[in-house]
Amino acid sequence: MTDQETDRDESPLGLVFGALLLRLWLGMRALQTGLEKYAGTKATDQAVNIDGTPNTYGLSATTTVKHYALENYHGLPKALASKFEAEPLMSKAMLPLFDKLLGPAMILLGIAILLGIAQRVSLFFLGLLFTSLTWGLILIKQDDGVSWLATHLLLVVAALALAPHNRFTVLRKW
């Protein structure tokens, strides 16, 4: 019998559920955050109806629809990116790379955590990502954001602690 099988057998149901819930929460958080970086809005004008038919004057109402596309990609919010650029400790070469990788990394880690692929390694990298973001926010004195990310980091740590009780995984190793 392996150690892992021992863990599984001895896991109380509460801890199993706790591990699952944290996995779901963190996976969803990472995946959707990554997907949102591809979100944009598309405005369409439609002729307004008068007496039940589209008017002939050219009066229109604008409808804004959210949509996802590769060309919408924005890693770091523009307002933050320009502040990071002005920081002397921020590497000017690494910032664009981080900007490009942030969205895909969030998506990959989110999928890995949701499916249970190398759970501990995935959580560790997600924690690193949150830590890197925290460092940026410390530089530009966004204390609220730092606290917000610290909460996320605590959840990652809790998920790592509950990893032995994890179930329904694709790759349980690592």
Add this chain to the structure above:
Amino acid sequence: MNEPSVISRRDFLAKAGIGAGLVLGAPGMLRAATPGASDKIHIALIGMGKQGRVLFEAMANIPGLHFQAVCDIWGYNLKGGVAKVRALQGHTPNGYTDIDDLLAKEKGLDAAVIATPDFWHSPHTVKCLDAGLHVYCEKMMAHTIEAAREMVRAMERSGKLCQIGHQRRSNPRYRFTRERLIDGERICGRIINANGQWNRSLRASQDIAFNKKLAIDPAVLNRYGFKDMHQFMNWRTYRDLSGGPISDLGAHQIDIFNWFFGIAPKRVYASGGNDYFKDREHFDNVMCIFDYDTPQGGARAFYQVLTTTSAGGGFWESFMGTEGTIKISEIASNSAIYREDGAPPWDALVDRGLLRRQPAPPKPPPSADAVASYESAAPEVFELPGGFNKPAHQPHLENFFSAVRGEATLHCDARHAFESEAPIFWVNPSAHSRAPIELTPEHLAV
């Protein structure tokens, strides 16, 4: 008491316009059919200063246009204009510094778009019409009424189209308001009073500076009617070159008074002065009142143009009637429609999609002020059912090019523009003489 209107627009125009031969409310007598619907319209751009560029940016969105030639006496504007055209259509248009040279050399042109200083509008328009081109010319038609008359005569002599750039005439919001709400639904009841203003800030009214390295040769400036470079850059402030703020800014909105009333005023009183810009030839602060005899009775319109202060909502026009008031502006957020307390409800108009109701503002707390007891109940506020997302001049240019293709009639041909602009030419004389001017056919007719 509500007074139902029983006079149709046709009757109204027939009765009101007899004296001066006016048909202010029914523009668009002309259409052409030079190029086929699928052919490109070949255009000469005459004047590529600030307004020329505004028109070009609007035309850039209109399919089927070919910018064949660009003309400006200033090399800086010419170079910039050529570059803009090249960037849009991928090849370089022919550049000219003289319009006569352009008209002599360019073959196959269909139309000219003129955005030169006001005192050049008439000579340039007449030259282009006589050369067989359709013309879109910026407003104000000219700096003198006689020069404006020449434009009408040239249009009618040549049989070509001549649209004047009163772009609100093609604005969907203005057209809808006039045709469906004021004329169609008589939403204002009887219109008694119109108001309009253009309050422009001091910063926006300063003289335009220029880079001395780019100055035009004085001999060239003199040849084209400018004393010096300052006059070239600031022609709007000189009496021989323009009509000043009442013409430059006021023409847009006084045109709306005349267009919406469908009749020319019978009298103008004006006051004006150099209250801030002491050295300018034109008044910087002008107020004027136009008296109208509409078939429903008397109406008065007040207009002010101010070049020191933008407060007070910038620019807008309003039409105040017994049942409602329409405040309209090119800026949608400056527009609103108010139903008078006691007027018939407008719920049916909202249901049909003709109006949208705005949320009611919060009620102010009860006041112990004795004056409050004399106040009327606050009117309900509505808005137009939609807007449009195009540069302000684009619909008017679209109308012009559609007319060139024979697919539409002009919204503001030179004759109708003249009939609407003619009263504006009498504002400055009234302000100078400090006396009202009775507007007769002699003042208003071509």
